[in-house]
Amino acid sequence: MTRTIVYTSANNAYLDRAMVLEATLRQHHPQWEVALVLVDELSEDKRIRSALSRFDTVVRPADLGPQWDSAWIFGHDVVEACTAVKGPALMHFLRTGADRVVYLDPDTAVFAPLSSVVEALEEAPVAVTPHRLTPATTDASIRDNEMGALLCGVYNLGFLAVNNDSVGREFASWWASRLRDYCLDDTPRGLFTDQRWMDLAPVYFADLAILRDPGLNVASWNVADRPITVTKSGDYTIGGATLKFFHFTKALGVGPAMTLRYAGEDIHVAELWRWYLERLHEAGSQLPSSRPWSWANYADGTPIALRHRREYRARRDLQRHFADPYSAELRAWMERNLTD
Amino acid sequence: MSSNVRRLATSYLSRLLPGRRTSVALWAFDENFYRAQAPEGLQDGQDAFDHYSSEGWRRALDPTPWFSTQAYLEANLDVAAADICPFIHYIEQGRREQRPLQDAGRVTPNPESRESSGPASRSRRGKLPRRRSAEELAHALVDADFYTGMYPDVAAAGLSAGSHFMRYGWAEGRDPNPWFSQSAYLFANSDVRDAGVNPFVHWLGEGRHEQRPLGQRSVSAWGLVLAQKSIEDVAKDWVGERASFHYAVEDVIKKVGARSQEGGKLLVLVGSDDYRHNLGGVQLCLRYEADHFRSAGDDVLYLHPLIPLPMLALDEPPALQPILNGEPLPVVRTEDVATLVREICSRRGRTLNRMVIHGLLGHSPSALVEQAAALRVDVDYWVHDFLAACSGYQLMRNNVTWCGAPPVASTSCGLCTHGRQRSAHIDNFAPLLSYNRLSVCAPSEVAAERWMDATGFPGKVEVVPHGYVAQPAAAAARPRRPGPPTLAFLGHPAYHKGWEEFLMVRKWALSRGDMQLAHLGSDDQSLPGVRFIPVDGSTEGGMTQALLRIGVDAAFLWPLIPETFSLVAHEAIAAGCQIVTNARSGNVVVASERCGRDLTFDDSRQLKRALVTGSLAALLREQPLGPPSDFVWSGLTPARLGASQSEGAR
Numbered sequence: 001m002t003r004t005i006v007y008t009s010a011n012n013a014y015l016d017r018a019m020v021l022e023a024t025l026r027q028h029h030p031q032w033e034v035a036l037v038l039v040d041e042l043s044e045d046k047r048i049r050s051a052l053s054r055f056d057t058v059v060r061p062a063d064l065g066p067q068w069d070s071a072w073i074f075g076h077d078v079v080e081a082c083t084a085v086k087g088p089a090l091m092h093f094l095r096t097g098a099d100r101v102v103y104l105d106p107d108t109a110v111f112a113p114l115s116s117v118v119e120a121l122e123e124a125p126v127a128v129t130p131h132r133l134t135p136a137t138t139d140a141s142i143r144d145n146e147m148g149a150l151l152c153g154v155y156n157l158g159f160l161a162v163n164n165d166s167v168g169r170e171f172a173s174w175w176a177s178r179l180r181d182y183c184l185d186d187t188p189r190g191l192f193t194d195q196r197w198m199d200l201a202p203v204y205f206a207d208l209a210i211l212r213d214p215g216l217n218v219a220s221w222n223v224a225d226r227p228i229t230v231t232k233s234g235d236y237t238i239g240g241a242t243l244k245f246f247h248f249t250k251a252l253g254v255g256p257a258m259t260l261r262y263a264g265e266d267i268h269v270a271e272l273w274r275w276y277l278e279r280l281h282e283a284g285s286q287l288p289s290s291r292p293w294s295w296a297n298y299a300d301g302t303p304i305a306l307r308h309r310r311e312y313r314a315r316r317d318l319q320r321h322f323a324d325p326y327s328a329e330l331r332a333w334m335e336r337n338l339t340d
Numbered sequence: 341m342s343s344n345v346r347r348l349a350t351s352y353l354s355r356l357l358p359g360r361r362t363s364v365a366l367w368a369f370d371e372n373f374y375r376a377q378a379p380e381g382l383q384d385g386q387d388a389f390d391h392y393s394s395e396g397w398r399r400a401l402d403p404t405p406w407f408s409t410q411a412y413l414e415a416n417l418d419v420a421a422a423d424i425c426p427f428i429h430y431i432e433q434g435r436r437e438q439r440p441l442q443d444a445g446r447v448t449p450n451p452e453s454r455e456s457s458g459p460a461s462r463s464r465r466g467k468l469p470r471r472r473s474a475e476e477l478a479h480a481l482v483d484a485d486f487y488t489g490m491y492p493d494v495a496a497a498g499l500s501a502g503s504h505f506m507r508y509g510w511a512e513g514r515d516p517n518p519w520f521s522q523s524a525y526l527f528a529n530s531d532v533r534d535a536g537v538n539p540f541v542h543w544l545g546e547g548r549h550e551q552r553p554l555g556q557r558s559v560s561a562w563g564l565v566l567a568q569k570s571i572e573d574v575a576k577d578w579v580g581e582r583a584s585f586h587y588a589v590e591d592v593i594k595k596v597g598a599r600s601q602e603g604g605k606l607l608v609l610v611g612s613d614d615y616r617h618n619l620g621g622v623q624l625c626l627r628y629e630a631d632h633f634r635s636a637g638d639d640v641l642y643l644h645p646l647i648p649l650p651m652l653a654l655d656e657p658p659a660l661q662p663i664l665n666g667e668p669l670p671v672v673r674t675e676d677v678a679t680l681v682r683e684i685c686s687r688r689g690r691t692l693n694r695m696v697i698h699g700l701l702g703h704s705p706s707a708l709v710e711q712a713a714a715l716r717v718d719v720d721y722w723v724h725d726f727l728a729a730c731s732g733y734q735l736m737r738n739n740v741t742w743c744g745a746p747p748v749a750s751t752s753c754g755l756c757t758h759g760r761q762r763s764a765h766i767d768n769f770a771p772l773l774s775y776n777r778l779s780v781c782a783p784s785e786v787a788a789e790r791w792m793d794a795t796g797f798p799g800k801v802e803v804v805p806h807g808y809v810a811q812p813a814a815a816a817a818r819p820r821r822p823g824p825p826t827l828a829f830l831g832h833p834a835y836h837k838g839w840e841e842f843l844m845v846r847k848w849a850l851s852r853g854d855m856q857l858a859h860l861g862s863d864d865q866s867l868p869g870v871r872f873i874p875v876d877g878s879t880e881g882g883m884t885q886a887l888l889r890i891g892v893d894a895a896f897l898w899p900l901i902p903e904t905f906s907l908v909a910h911e912a913i914a915a916g917c918q919i920v921t922n923a924r925s926g927n928v929v930v931a932s933e934r935c936g937r938d939l940t941f942d943d944s945r946q947l948k949r950a951l952v953t954g955s956l957a958a959l960l961r962e963q964p965l966g967p968p969s970d971f972v973w974s975g976l977t978p979a980r981l982g983a984s985q986s987e988g989a990r
Contacts, residue, residue, distance in 0.1 A: 111751050138551035234743070234750025243751065256566065257530045270565040271738050275755040278570065 005057075005093045006102040007035035009082045012043060012291035015051050016283040017106040017251070020276070022054050024110040024245075033057065033098070037064075037089045039073075039082045041294035047287050064088035067180060073295050074325040075313030076183070077306055081295070083193040084183035086157070087176030094164050094172055105158035108217075109276060110245045111236065116213040117161050117244075124209035125167035128155040128198060129217040133239075134225045145221045151187050153195025155210075158247045159217050171205050214239030219247035220259040228268040236268065248276045299326045308334045365389075365431040370404040377401050393425045403427045411442035417481065417544075421519035421554055424949045433953040474545030478538065479506050483517035489850035489869045490515065510538040518847035520554065527563070528553045561740060564835060568738050570757045571651050571731050579647055587659060589676040593683045595669050605693040606685055607633045607977075608717070609642045610708065612699030614661070619862065619877040621907045622698050622724045625806060625976055627878075629696065630666075632978050639665055639690050641681065645702030646671050651731040652700065654764050657707035674704055677711040694718040696977050697772075700727055705772040712775065719775060720977060723782035723801065724904055728773060729794035731765050732758035734836055734901045742901055742924070745794035773797060783975065784927040787904035806905050806975040809914045809935065817964035818916060825893040825960035827920065828858040828873075830883065830908045833865055838898025838922075841944050845896065845951060846870060854957035860886050881970060883908060887915035888968055893960050894918035894939065898947075902926025907971070913937050916966030920956070922947070937966060 006025055010018045022034050035057040042060065043049070052058050061068040061081075068088055073081050086103055093101045100121050102114070120127040131149040136142045162168040175197065184191045202208050214226045215238050226239035236243040249255050256273045263269035297303050304326075311334065312318050312325055322330040371388045374396070382391045392403050400410045407427055413420040416439055419429050430439065472480075479502040487501035488494055491514055494504050505516050515521055520540055526533040529552055532542050543552065569577075609630060615623035630640045646659040657674035664684065672680055685692055695717050700708075712719050727733035729745040737743040737756045746752045748766065753759040772778065773795065780801045782788035788801040827849075833839040842859075849855040850869045858871040860883060866872070875886045887895070895912035897919055903909070903926040909919060910931060919932035920939045932938035939959060941947045950956035 111754075140550045140552055143550075230737075230741075230743075230752055232744060232746065234746025234752030236751045236755075254530055256562075257527065267561050267565060267741055270562040271741070271755050274565050274568055274738060274757075277566070 001031070002099045003097070004029070004032045004100050004102065005035055005096070005098040006032050006104060007037060007057075007089060007093060008104055008106045009037040009039060009086050009089065010106040011038070011040040011078055011082060011293050012048060012287075013078075013293065014082070014106045015048065015287060015291065016280055017248075019051055019054060019283040019286075020109055020279045021104060021106055023279075025104075028110050028113045032102075035059065035089075035093065037061070037082075037085050039078070039085055045288055048291070051283075051287060059089065059092060061085050061088075064092050070295060071319070071323065071325055072180075074304070075309055077185070077309060078293050078296070080183050080185060080193055083157075084179040086160075086194060087172065087179035087183075090160070090162060090172040091169075091176050094162070094169055098164055100161065100163050100168075102162075103157075103160040104245065105247065107248045107251055108158055108245050109248065109279075112215070112242045112244045114216070114244050116211060116216065116241075120209040120211055121161055121163050124207050125163045125165050126171050126201065126205055126207075127161040127209040127211050128157075128201070129159045129211050130154055131156045131219075132222050132225065133212055133214060137225075141224060148221065152192040153197075153199055155195065155198045155201075156217055156219070156221075156247070157195050157198060158219075158249075159245070167205060167207065171201065171208075174204065175201075213241050213244070215241035215244040217245060217247050218243060219249055220255065220263075223259060223263045223266070223269055228266055230268060246272055246276075248273070251276060251280060295326075297326075298328065298331045299324075300328055300331070302331055305334070305338075307338055311338060365393075365403075365428045368404060368431065369427070373405055374401065374403060393428060397425050397427065408442065412439075415440045415443040417548070418517065418519050419952070420548075422948060422952045423945075424952055428949070429953060432955065474541045475506065475538075477544045478516065478541045479503070481517060481520075481540075481544070482506075483851050485853055486518050486847065486851040487514070487516065490847075492868050505540075506538070510540060515847075516540050518851045525552075525554055561840075565738050565740050568740075568757050570760065572761060574650050574757075578649055587671060587673045587676070589672055589679050592662065592670045592672050592676075592680055593687075596664065596680075596684050596687050604638050604688075604690055605633075606639045606641060606681065606688070606690040607693045608681060608695040609640060610695060610697040610699070610703070611642065611644050612701035612703075613644055613648050614663070615642070615644075616663075616666070621905065624877070624907065625722070625724070626698050628973050629977050633693075634665060638693065639684065639688060641684060643677065644699075647702065649702035651702075651758075651761065652765055652768050653702055653704045654761060654768060657704040658702055660703075674707045674711065677708070678714040681711075681715055681717075692717050694720060694977075696720045696722070698722050698724060700769075701733070704768060706768045706770070709772040709775050712777070716777070718777045718779065719772070720779045720781055720980070721772065722976070723780065723787050723791045726791060726794050728769050728791070728797070729766070730758050730762050732756065735794060736836060736901060739836070744790075779980075781980065783905035784930065786902055786926045786930055790902050790926070791904075802980070804975045804979050806907065807910065807971055807973040809910055810970050810972050817966060818968075820893055820961075820963070820965050821891045824854055824856050825957060826856040826858055826891060827894045827896050827956075827960065828860050828887065828890075828892045828917075829870075829896045830859075830887075830912060831861045833859065833861070833863055836900045838896070838900060841898045841947060842896055844944070844948065848948075848951035849957075852951075852954055852957070854954050855960070858890060858892060860892075881911075881914075883911040884914045884968075884971065887912060887917055892917055893963070893965065894920050896920045897925065897928050898922055898944075899925045899928060903928050906931065910971045913966070914969045914971045916968055918960065918963055920947075935966070939963075 008018050008021055018036055025032060025034050033056040036052065036055040038052065038058050038060050061073060064085060065088060068085060076084060090101055090103065102117065117127060131154065132145060136146045162172060178197045179194055182191060183193050185193055190196055202210065218226060218238055228236060228238045228243070230236055250258065259269055259273065366389055369389045369392065374388050374392055375382070382388065392401060397409045402409050407430065409426055412426045412430060416434065419426055482502040482505045484501040487505060494501065497504050499507065505514065510522065513522055520543065522539045525539045525543060529547065532539055609626060611622065611626050615626040630642065633640050642663040643660045645653065646661045659671045660674055660677065662669040662672055662680065681692060684690065692715060695712050697719060709719070725733040726735045726745065729735065732739065735743050735745050737752055739757065743752055743756070748763045753762055780797065780799065781804050782791060782801050783804065783806045785803055788803050792801055827845065829839070829842045831837060846857055846867065846869055849857055857869060858873055859865065860873045860875045862874060862877065864872045864874070873886055873890060875883050892915065895917045897906065897909050897912070898921055902924060906928045909928045912919060913932060913935050917937065918939050919928065919937050921928045921932060923929060923940055923942055929938060929940050941950065
């Protein structure tokens, strides 16, 4: 039987989202192994331990190799760190002998078997989903969605699927190496964490499949082009295909309103959001309410400023001199030398 | 085009005023010109006018060489905001109002500049006149009739509607006109909300050019959906802190008085709550049956759950409140119902007639039917709703959208507030539906069809209407009162009863002043512009009399789900009213069509068009009132058991 590992990446704060994803994956793909890359220290809290036990495998950055240690994490904010580890984790899961590995963002939820993904991997070593499948038709959508895609990447890396063949492994190695040093939210320099890198992938890896199934990776940035209908038998079809997974970006922030902005009068999208927020609340209620990131502060409890992280990441001399960047010495150096 | 003519000809509305105007739009439509624009998606053989009026205008295609869709929408922002076909609007209303075909787009601060406005003067002076600022446009687009009607307190400020809105109203969340909702716009555009600017000015100055959504209906529906809690959580709220009860059937039996005279029967009625104190169609049915059998000398034992629930009692069979001939007895367990019934029959010399079920919320149907089986009694189950298929007994997914009861494992059920316990719900109901002494009865054909479709019930459903509207001796139509027609919402102002649509009606009625509005019921919403008339639902004929008394021309009955009978529709028909409804309203549209009293719209979009163009008011002005009559109760169990037993009915 084909062995499939599907993994997500989250810190403890996003554990509630990962729990919802895990439950929906089990429902539609009970044979798949579900793994979590936990970008946080392992908590002693029983509720967090219980949540982690839902996953078949939990790996931490340190498990992925010495170059992904806490000193490397210091150079990244939480989003960058959680994103960057997707690359080495892909290599890790391929090394375990899985036939194929699928990545899903923790804030996605699966509503039907990912059949079109499985079919695509019959032929292609790598499969990605574009943010959009059709040209925008309103100025607002051009600016928000098309120009957003030009800025942040053509493909949304809330999803990625890779075969364990030579091209797939080569792809994973290339991607992970870029993410080690250049997984940055620095759009003026053409970088947006892992996504802009993927714009190059169809050139480097010619057989890469660009999935055009409108039921995959539905989100605020494409929902306007994919009208949802509910059949008499209760199936959700989107743009004519079965809804397979929805990307609930910024669930506790502007996500619902942003989706409304493009979904218009489509009440079915509101129903998806209602369901997701309810499940998120239920998952969150099983966890401690405060789940701070382990690497948010210096050892003395002082929050690490983003510019400190940037400075440390950019300067090899600092990295050499301060082997433990969380120390009071580095903080003092930063406060002395970075005055703004 | 011929298919469209046929469609229009067969439409009730098309026989009346707005339809004739739509026909004008049809004939003014230049099909060859339209097809020459090669509209995307227009198939060979497809009706071009249909294509234009449904989607072509949204793509800025033009219906004739002389009418620019885009120019008309830019010049008439209310039409653009109303989201209706601009060409039909122009033909039906815009021409009479001398609406501009294109935006003059200039302000005229003084007579001199007025003379100099327009393309000719531009070329003379070589200088573009100043366009109106967004603020000036916003001020001009405040609808004074609407604004002062919605917000009567504005008059005290001593300012014009426009000045009040621009100075205070926008910051107080007031809407400037019927087509712009501040709350909807801000909900859909959080950046505008964060900026703290006048939302209407923002939309006029920037938002409309960026094609930002106005929200409108979608926002209220989105808000409603997002606020829905799972049915299990709602049930927890209903139950609250549970008191503990002492259940001893012997204590109950001691309270059952003996009867001096032998004979007569015992009828067991089952409902969801105490019909003596709650109002509604089902409660009236229960009262009708209890009164009927008691007046015939029989005993009536009514059972309802001690703790009302919005779902079945799935954890354990509930405690029941027995009421014998109107007098409460001590609480019993569901498991003791058979014992109690036998003791009543024994002590009071009764034979058991049947068990008639009108409601099962808060009950355990499986436990109840066990008691019926022990008694070997016939059970009648009345279809008042779709509870047999789902705890969402209106079959509205997330209490917002009609679902029709799809399979339990479907995505639809998985996403619904009722989805998680529906499987257990159906399992609990199954023994009742397979009980070999069960009869299922529905008050209308449409109820029977929809219920069988939803439940998959393989047996027969007997159709017995609750009653009928008596034909008066002189069945002549009556002239309506002079002045604007009165349209009234009847009953509980709930979302699924079409209250949102009635609020839309209110906005346009205030703006146009072409209709008077009323709300008849027991739940006063205190809305300016809507006259509230309290109607006690427990008084027989009270609704009909109130409608006649205040001279209501039409009842607004817009359920979002198919009604199984609708007493209130029959009461309105008895008052000679037209029934303004939608095509999916079940027995509302069936009953009103049967009497020729229906004004049926396909959906709320078509209703909105009739409001914006004033054609609904025109229709109501043209229609005479029906002759006054009465609704006569004649159905339910007495009708099933034979005419001889129904003589005691009211």
